[in-house]
Amino acid sequence: MEKIDLPPLGPADLPLSLLEMGCSGRFELISQPIACGQPLHPQSTLPHGLPPISPDLRMEVEKRFLRDPEWLPIHDTDSAFHKFLKLAQRDRQVDSLLRCTASPLHSGLSVVRDPTTGMLLDFTEVLLEDTGLSAKNSLSLQRPPGPPSESLRGSNTNYPFLPGGMEELTLEQIKKKTEAEEDIDFENGLLTVAPGLKAGMDFTDRDTKTSAGEVNLLSLLSTFDDIIDTRPEGEEGEGGKKSSDVPKIPRTNSLEALGIKESAPPPSTAAGSSAGPSEGGKGKEGEQEAEKKKWAIPVDISSPCNDFYKRIPEPAFKWPFELDGFQKQAVLRLEAHDSVFVAAHTSAGKTVVAEYAIALSQKHMTRTIYTSPIKALSNQKFRDFKNTFGDVGLLTGDVQLNPEASCLIMTTEILRSMLYNGSEVIRDLEWVIFDEVHYINDAERGVVWEEVLIMLPDHVSIILLSATVPNALEFSEWIGRIKKRPIYVISTVKRPVPLEHHLYTGNSTKTQKELFLLVDSAGNFLTKGYYAAVEAKKERTSKHAQSFGAKGSSQSTTATQDRAVWLALLHFLSQRQQTPVVAFTFSRSRCDENARSLSSMDLTSSVEKSEIHSFFQKSLSRLRGGDRQLPQILLMRDLLKRGIAVHHSGILPILKEVIEMLFSRGLVKVLFATETFAMGVNMPARTVVFDSIRKHDGTGFRNLLPGEYIQMAGRAGRRGLDATGTVIILCKSGVHDMGELHVMMLGKPTVLQSQFRLTYTMILNLLRVEALQVTDMMRRSFSESHRDTQAHERRITQLKQQLASLPPFETEGQLADILPYYHTLTELRITCESLQRAVLESVSGLKALSVGRVVVVNNAQHCNALGVILQVSSDSVNRTFTALILCEKGNEEMGAEPPKTRPLPHLYSTALFIPEGPCSHTVQKLKLQDISAITVKTLKVIPERIIDNYNKRQQHRFRLDPPGQAISTATQELLRLAEANPEGVTTLDPVNDLQLKAVEVVEGSLRVRALQESLKDFGCVHCPTFSEQFTRVQERMTVQEELDKLLFLVSDQSLSLLPEYHQRIKVLQALNYIDASGAVQLKGRVACQISSHELLLTELLFENTLSPLAPEESAALLSCLVFTQNTQTVPHITSTLQESIDRVLSLAQRIGELQKDCGIAQTAEDFVAQFKFGLTEVVYCWARGMPFSEIAQLTDVQEGTVVRCIQRLDEVLREVRQAACIVGDSVLGNKMERASLAIRRDIVFTASLYTH
Secondary structure (H helix, E strand, O other): OOOOOOOOOOOOOOOEEEEEEEEOOOOEEEOOOOOOOOOOOOOEEOOOOOOOOOOOHHHHHHHHHHOOOOOOOOOHHHHHHHHHHHHHHOOOHHHHHHOOOOOOOOOOEEEEEOOOOOOEEEEEEEOOOOOOOOOOOOOOOOOOOHHHHOOOOOOOOOOOOOOOOOOOOOHHHHHHHHOOOOOOOOOOOOOOOOOOOOOOOOOOOOOOOOOOOOOOOHHHHHHHHHHHHOOHHHHHHHHHHHHOOOOOOOOOOOOOHHHOOOOOOOOOOOOOHHHHHHHHHHHHHHHHHHHHHEEEEEEEOOOOOOHHHHHHHOOOOOOOOOOOOHHHHHHHHHHOOOOEEEEOOOOOOOHOOOOOOOOHHHHHEEEEEEEOHHHHHHHHHHHHHHHHHHHHHEEEOOOOOOOOEEEEEEEHHHHHHHHOOOOOOHEEEEEEEEEEEHHHHHHOHHHHHHHHHHEOOOEEEEEEEEEEOOHHHHHHHHHHHHHOEEEEEOOOOOOOOOOEEEEEEOOOOOOOEEEEEEEEEOOOHHHHHHHHHHHHHHHHHHHHHHHHHOOOOOOOHHHHHHHHHHHHHHHHHHHHOOOEEEEEEHHHHHHHHHHHOOOOOOOOOOOHHHHHHHHHHHHHHHHHHHHHHHHHHHHHHHHHHHHHHEEOOOOOHHHHHHHHHHOOOOOOOOOOOOOOHHHHOOOOOOEEEEEOOOEEEOEEEEEOOOHHHHHHOOEEEEOOOOOOOOEEEEEEOOOHHHHHHHHHHHHOOOOOOOOOOOOHHHHHHHHHOOOOOHHHHHHOOOHHHHHHHHHHHHHHHHHHHHHHOOHHHOOHHHHHHHHHHHHHHHHHHHHHHHHHHHHHHOHHHHHHHHOOOEEEEEEOOOEEEEEEEEEEEEOOOOOOEEEEEEEEEEOOOOOOOOOOOOHHHHHOOOOOOOOOOOOOEEEEEEOOHHHEEEEEOOOOOOHHHHHHHHHHOOOOOOOOOOHHHHHHHHHHHHHOOOOOOOOOOOOOOOOOOOOOOOOOOHHHHHHHHHHHHHOOOOOOHOOHHHHHHHHHHHHHHHHHHHHHHHHHHOOOHHHHHHHHHHHHHHHHHHHOOEOOOOOHHHHHHHHHHHOHHHHHHHHHHHOOOOOOOOOHHHHHHHHHHHOOOOOOOOOOOOOHHHHHHHHHHHHHHHHHHHHOOOOOEEEEHHHHOOOOOHHHHHHHHHOOOOOOOHHHHHOOHHHHHHHHHHHHHHHHHHHHHHHHHHHOOOHHHHHHHHHHHHHHHHHHHOOOHHHH
8 A cells, every 4th residue: 555645734633643552452542732743643552553363243343333434534533533523422421420310218217106195206117118119010009100201101111000900919819828739737736637638537535534725615606607507598497307417416514525626627418418408508699699799780860869969069060051860870970989881872961971070080189081982083072171171181193282181182092002001190090981982893993992991900980981882781790890890880761852763755846845754753663654755756756657668776876866856855954944964975975976966055144154254264274375275175165155065084184173163053054974973073963864874884785783873863953952853864766675774773773892802012012011911801801701700710619519528439340440431421422412413403304203203212201211203393493292102100290200210321221111010101292302212113193182182181080081092002002112122122323214424423323333332341330339339420520520611611721812812922923022931022022112013014124124215205105004995096106115015015925924824814915905005106295295286186095085194104103213212223213203204294284173
């Protein structure tokens, strides 16, 4: 390398130089000025530089990053050092090295006072418990608060607070031993009491008097109590019958002579016979106790609440009107700090309950959280509560206003993340109000409600507000059970403003009055009105057919016909002063068309026009000039001036708010809206019109459900303004089917159903906290609410006691194989039953079971008795067979005690029943399961005569008559058949005779034959005591089987979602989000930050897909996570963006295939199909600064949808930014920040009118 002469140092150069000290890699700074003309300081203390060594990792890193030519020029180290200082500039604070956080105090001072005077006497030091708690290691509310920056949203390294109903194990509980564990006492009693037994043998000589010691009277009495208790209540009157069961207490002068030991268990009842009734007694007590403990308590709102003002002399909030009964009941419950579920009709005034809770929490200096399912509803409530209470904050995805307020309004998703992240707000929380709880039925987001309800701590009371739902009690019972607190259920009986439902068939000025009442305000369905509508429609159709020739009536109507119907109806309604009208239309394009078609209609006065104009201009003044000229805004301005408006998700949010505000002022006379308008937006109208009663629900067209119809129709009728609300259904192409209308108007609303499903975020959030199990969450979900674990636990205890009291059975000698014998018999019984069911459900089987067929009967009364079928019922569900059956004389009656035969004898003995004494008969109705075999024989019988004769002889006066000829003949025939074939009559083989070729039947019949063969090899049947021992085995095994079943039901193995949980765990382990032991890794911590599509987004982060992209390209790429519609337009995008899209799709394909391999039902194609790239170009251009009016031209997606997607995209960018911080990728974090700033502008992020 040639030598370069450096210029001499000038006055601008600082006199600094670096000197390398030896081989250690240390540098020293030389700051002495160099005299003019002197050479520079040497670079190193070694004459020839550093000796060659193999480079270590640190050197490599230094070489690549610190000595890179861009960073450090080789020769001018001085200027490079200055550059380095500029990059790493920071103020040195030496003091900070000396500061450290104070360690928590382990003790405190307690005051000792004089109990009488209260004078201070002394201080004592008390040790404090739980001093090492923090948000990173404890679920307890005793832990100290975290840093202020985390107080609102919490942190994803925090533990949540302990959810209510999930008790933490105390030290005492841990110390308490399980039933299996026991300390063996080697000092006392080991020779007399065997380990595991409570009492032992007493070897002391009874005759010798023991010295009088201390006697524990209480233990003595308790022992007597047990003895008294063992007699069931029912036996008290029976006197001496059972007195032999009660152990006799010997008479004695001294208590010690009784020799009753404290440890002796209560004397168990002698035999199984008396154990039965006492068990029953216990069972009844248990049932009563279970009935007492109902968590959901219905409140009777019909009873007047006269002492309301006595009970609450100073209410926390006063209204200018008198409260309804249900509102007063709710307020009383809130004052008692109870949780309530208010299921009330639309416009009944549920908000009163929420307002009182907010006022109470302000009075108590606590906080309330109000959650709603929709952002628009949150904004509205913010405005309403802000005007009422003042101290109100709002937290939604993109807005955070006044977060330290006492009442916070937020979406349910934000509350969920606050609960998982241990937000400090939860400490001060007194109430959580869930509005529109019926939204829990939403397939996509319903799970969030369940998670929040499960995760809320114990000190928080719950208020649930909902439209009327049929299963409010069941839902409240579930919440009460998981929270271990009563929930008071308050529901209204009827609407405050009753509704009248009409059909409308008019379509011109001539027929505009064709309005037919279908359901009156009392709720009666009037068929007269229905037929009148059909008649009116038919007459017009036939006239049309006469003049223009018959034409196939099509279901759909043309735009011109629609317009005629709407014009006729709206003229009619405005004449009758029936405005404002909400017209529900289940298609956005149809809403727009209908509104546009009314160009000739003007419904506002000049005063109203000027009011609308000034409000419109004022509201849009905050928009940029270009945005004010958007086609949608100009169109809406024109419509609004004439009193017409459109409200659906494609409308710009700011326009929607303008329309809502004008509507609530009564300036919008006709509003064409989709279903979302009915969801929570509290805007009642005078009249509601249904354009159609069919809607598309994402999979296909269907009629409206009663719940949906009621929710929308409920917008009709303004309280205090209208006597009744009018609901009109348009009959455009024809009158709807009467049955469908009846179901829709008067049917039961949809029940609340669990939409609980496992998400990766939920699993990871729970896995990072050792004390919380995902199975706990699953067990407490509403989908598992049918599991009444407490009742099962009680029954398990009873069964265990019952098992202990049953006599043991012998398994010695000949009886060694009695248990296998029992199991073989049980399998044979089950196989026979399923085979029998298949035969009797088949056509050929039922054909064989016709009148005159001889069958073998086995039930409680008969064992292998022959019978002949007389009659077959026509009921195909519970088919019964009337049959004449052989029996012993005296055993004709069904109620007679069945003979004590060996248990299940018909299975191992085909020997037919032959009466020992005189033969008799009975006629009985048999169920399918009573017929154990169909024989090949048939008899000629006269069924009517037999049945009539038998029924006649059942009457008292004919009881002693001899049986008729027909019965005698049939009985004799059956007896002859039984005597001729004592070992059994040939039966019809299901496979060969009945031609049943189903796999189950063939396998079943082969298995039955094999099992019957194997029964012959058992030796236990030859034992003389077999019968008695087998009864014992059967008793014991019946109890054991029930116990096993219940133990399975209370275990986690019976959870319906458990297999899916294991599959998802496999996916997380394969992707390295958790390790083999279930500990959450770095990738898992990142995924916890992300609310939706967490796997894909985390993988994108870790694969550096976003690194090569510019900020606007990153935003465009991530739009696939928030956009869900299909578009027709093909986006034009840059090549780098196209490559990234391909990478995202291949990544999604990989995750989809991995999920499929791990057993998750979703296919890889379905997983990939959720990501839609229709808005990439739109977002890219928006982030680069293109005006909104031009963006709208790039796509066929409506403006409102574009705005909503970009707003949600901002939330995704924020999540990615937080995730980048966790990973430590500041470059990506900055990029996301820049992308976020680029899209947060103009009309898309105009502040809501409700919040300003």
